[in-house]
Amino acid sequence: MVQLQPQVADYGSLLQALSHAIDNMQLEFSRAAVLFAESSQWEEEGFNTPADWIRINCHMNSNAVWNALQVGEQQDKLAASLAAMKEWEIGFAHLATMANTADKVKGFEESALLPMAREHSPGKFFHKVRHYRHALDAQGYNREQEELQEQRYLRLNTAEDGCLLVSGLLDPVRGAEVRGALEPLAQPMGEHDHRTRDQRMADALHERVTAGAKTNLQVTTTMETLKAAAGAAGGEMEFSLPLSQESVRRVACDCSVTRVLLSQESLVIDVGRSKRLVDGALRKALAVRDKQCRWPGCERPASWCDGHHLVHWVDGGETSLENCVLLCKRHHRMVHEGGWKLIRAEGKIVSIAPTVTFGLARGPD
Numbered sequence: 001m002v003q004l005q006p007q008v009a010d011y012g013s014l015l016q017a018l019s020h021a022i023d024n025m026q027l028e029f030s031r032a033a034v035l036f037a038e039s040s041q042w043e044e045e046g047f048n049t050p051a052d053w054i055r056i057n058c059h060m061n062s063n064a065v066w067n068a069l070q071v072g073e074q075q076d077k078l079a080a081s082l083a084a085m086k087e088w089e090i091g092f093a094h095l096a097t098m099a100n101t102a103d104k105v106k107g108f109e110e111s112a113l114l115p116m117a118r119e120h121s122p123g124k125f126f127h128k129v130r131h132y133r134h135a136l137d138a139q140g141y142n143r144e145q146e147e148l149q150e151q152r153y154l155r156l157n158t159a160e161d162g163c164l165l166v167s168g169l170l171d172p173v174r175g176a177e178v179r180g181a182l183e184p185l186a187q188p189m190g191e192h193d194h195r196t197r198d199q200r201m202a203d204a205l206h207e208r209v210t211a212g213a214k215t216n217l218q219v220t221t222t223m224e225t226l227k228a229a230a231g232a233a234g235g236e237m238e239f240s241l242p243l244s245q246e247s248v249r250r251v252a253c254d255c256s257v258t259r260v261l262l263s264q265e266s267l268v269i270d271v272g273r274s275k276r277l278v279d280g281a282l283r284k285a286l287a288v289r290d291k292q293c294r295w296p297g298c299e300r301p302a303s304w305c306d307g308h309h310l311v312h313w314v315d316g317g318e319t320s321l322e323n324c325v326l327l328c329k330r331h332h333r334m335v336h337e338g339g340w341k342l343i344r345a346e347g348k349i350v351s352i353a354p355t356v357t358f359g360l361a362r363g364p365d
């Protein structure tokens with residue numbers, strides 16, 4: 001066992017020695033795990049599988065448990081690999097990939113893989129082994145992928161506070177495609193981008209799904225709410241709790257939604273699209289002039305943007321080239337809900353931070 005010295009000059013060597021010791025212990029753990037699985041203790045204690053017992057009682061995640069069980073079960077086929085680990089030529093992570101392959105692949109040959117394990121990091125080795133498996137048994141590989149994609153799901157649940165809870169699983173190919181589509185959108189953008197990576201990923205998902213798509217949102221609201229009058233009720237939108245007046249003003253700003261306005265007596269006074277709609281010729285002219293989101297530093301393309309009235313039509317602003325600019329979803333939200341101001345100064349669009357700041361609307365540090 002390695003003893004920790006209070007003063008060590010070569011921390012790199014210390015880490016390697018510790019890691020080797022941990023790997024050896026993991027191997028011991030694997031051997032014991034298989035003996036445990038063959039016993040009846042886990043059943044007597046009311047667990048469905050030995051893996052469940054180990055996961056709960058040894059404080060491990062499922063992956064680590066499966067690796068341990070597989071290495072333990074396949075150790076007879078891995079004599080040369082075990083020797084290589086003893087010599088610290090490979091680590092337990094390599095061994096786990098070896099064991100998994102021995103378990104899954106008919107005609108597994110340790111000698112074909114061990115040189116690869118010696119040469120590559122565990123991650124790279126795992127990747128290379130996938131190719132090896134495909135070369136050996138393309139149909140089996142395809143079958144495995146098909147089984148994985150059968151497990152796909154997406155669950156959307158609305159929480160009590162109106163938030164949408166998203167959970168799901170995608171097979172490797174779909175997963176990679178979705179990631180490939182979201183990652184470029186999740187990069188920090190424009191000035192004043194203080195979002196965390198998780199927030200940027202959430203925004204990317206929303207943007208990818210909604211931008212440019214003709215979502216048919218129907219918002220029901222009153223003139224009082226649109227005018228942000230004190231005491232007005234919130235707006236209504238399908239699948240949502242009542243909207244704040246700022247959200248209503250944003251949705252109504254572009255008007256690419258079906259709009260239902262009610263008078264105070266709940267009579268419908270204005271249904272659907274009207275001349276305030278930023279569409280058709282005006283939309284094309286905006287795309288030609290702005291080319292992208294007009295927020296300073298943002299480069300979201302025109303087709304992903306909302307039309308924004310610098311002076312809201314409800315406050316008497318015109319739906320004209322002069323009074324409209326293109327804004328991406330996030331920046332449109334920052335202007336309305338976030339309280340930022342966009343003004344035209346000497347032909348340029350300037351963003352002004354709100355004096356009261358919260359969430360997205362946080363001002364520059």
Ligand SMILES: [Zn+2]
Pocket residue numbers: 249250253254307308309332335336
């Ligand atoms: Zn707007």
Ligand SMILES: [Zn+2]
Pocket residue numbers: 190293294295298299300327328329330331
């Ligand atoms: Zn933008």
